Amino acid sequence: MEDGKIKVVVVDDSRDTVDNIVTLLSIGGRNIEVVGTANGGRDGVKIVQKLQPDIVLMDINMPDLDGLTATSIITASNPDVGVIIMSVQGEHEYLKKAMSAGAREYLVKPFTSDDLTSSIEKTFELQNKRKHGSRSPDQVIQTRVFTVFSTKGGVGKTTIACNLAVALARTTKKRVALVDLDLQFGDVAVMMNLSVKNTLYDLVRDLKNVDTDIVNDYLTTHFTGVHVLPAPLKPEYSEFIDAKQVEKVVGLLNGNFHYIIIDLPAALNEIVLTALDMSERILVVSTLDLPTIKNVKVGLDLMESIKYPREKMHVVLNKASELFGIKYREFEDAVGHPIWSLMPEDSNTVITSANKGIPFVMTREDTKVAKAIFGMSDMLDNPEGSGPRDDKPVKKKWFG
Numbered sequence: 001m002e003d004g005k006i007k008v009v010v011v012d013d014s015r016d017t018v019d020n021i022v023t024l025l026s027i028g029g030r031n032i033e034v035v036g037t038a039n040g041g042r043d044g045v046k047i048v049q050k051l052q053p054d055i056v057l058m059d060i061n062m063p064d065l066d067g068l069t070a071t072s073i074i075t076a077s078n079p080d081v082g083v084i085i086m087s088v089q090g091e092h093e094y095l096k097k098a099m100s101a102g103a104r105e106y107l108v109k110p111f112t113s114d115d116l117t118s119s120i121e122k123t124f125e126l127q128n129k130r131k132h133g134s135r136s137p138d139q140v141i142q143t144r145v146f147t148v149f150s151t152k153g154g155v156g157k158t159t160i161a162c163n164l165a166v167a168l169a170r171t172t173k174k175r176v177a178l179v180d181l182d183l184q185f186g187d188v189a190v191m192m193n194l195s196v197k198n199t200l201y202d203l204v205r206d207l208k209n210v211d212t213d214i215v216n217d218y219l220t221t222h223f224t225g226v227h228v229l230p231a232p233l234k235p236e237y238s239e240f241i242d243a244k245q246v247e248k249v250v251g252l253l254n255g256n257f258h259y260i261i262i263d264l265p266a267a268l269n270e271i272v273l274t275a276l277d278m279s280e281r282i283l284v285v286s287t288l289d290l291p292t293i294k295n296v297k298v299g300l301d302l303m304e305s306i307k308y309p310r311e312k313m314h315v316v317l318n319k320a321s322e323l324f325g326i327k328y329r330e331f332e333d334a335v336g337h338p339i340w341s342l343m344p345e346d347s348n349t350v351i352t353s354a355n356k357g358i359p360f361v362m363t364r365e366d367t368k369v370a371k372a373i374f375g376m377s378d379m380l381d382n383p384e385g386s387g388p389r390d391d392k393p394v395k396k397k398w399f400g
């Protein structure tokens, strides 16, 4: 709201409705400006990500991506955006679903110009209060999605995702889900030593019958309290899972968990890009060798080319040491991003813990690797806090 106006995006598959709303707001909304419109959920998500409005007016029934799923995606990756659901259905069931998808208000069509402006102003005010920390006790959980990614395999993505999920659960006492989207060779369940009942494959097969309550039954609870959605048990099952379903699954988890941590394969495909789109932060993992640095730079460049804000990407340097010929500063110059977190090599701790199936943040809290993970968890939970790396040459910048 830089120029004093509340920025609004309108998403509705009926062009007439969009036009009507724009007209209603031009009559009644002195402080309100429609900065963008979309005629489907999918375009709506894209426009919101690009324009970062204050408020989104969202229809429910749309053919390409329904308004509830679109709302889940938007609120997971843009917690400061207030979504108001508009629907002809005034039923209680829709209202509940809208709220658990992260919507702030529910407007039943047809509405007057006054209804509309007061709902927008009220939601905007509430969002502002939330942003500045005054939370009401009965507030729906606001989910934040963090993804661990790299364009190179074997750099420590799964190690970081598992330990980070446990560190967040331990230190914040909040609800944490860990989702393994390495569909062919996911090893989160092995690293956490879980006996798996259901996997993502089972959930996707039943997706039509699953709602935001039932989805919890598909996750396996680790003894640390982290709720894990494991990858399919066989690589060939991955063929039955597509990006739309993954989007829906994350949408269903949204509202149930404070944090969703996603582990990804070293690949760039539609499912990976969908997960990256839905994430508020992406931890981009690299090691300090030339082939990895080259690939990580390709990945970071791609994310910039699709207009991700730079602040969304956090570079994690794993197995870090300046002893092998490349300095941290040279690495930062090469990839064009500051190092957000450094994790040293410690095979004794990391590999022993992986072999026992116990995350090292549980049993080896005093090691430098565990401290690095707790540092990441603190920074993600509390963006104002200080980082783990004191000798950081490029100053950290935080948003939201």
Ligand SMILES: Nc1ncnc2c1ncn2[C@@H]1O[C@H](COP(=O)(O)OP(=O)(O)OP(=O)(O)O)[C@@H](O)[C@H]1O
Residues within 6 Å of the ligand: 150, 152, 153, 154, 155, 156, 157, 158, 159, 160, 182, 264, 265, 266, 318, 319, 343, 344, 345, 346, 347, 348, 350, 351, 354, 369
């Ligand atoms: N800081 C570290 N010190 C020592 N070993 C590590 C460290 N981080 C990860 N490893 C080891 O490196 C190997 C790869 O780690 P991990 O499986 O987490 O990587 P990944 O990026 O998820 O791999 P993939 O691309 O195959 O999914 C494992 O054997 C792990 O124990």
Ligand SMILES: [Mg+2]
Residues within 6 Å of the ligand: 157, 158, 159, 182, 187, 264
């Ligand atoms: Mg992995």
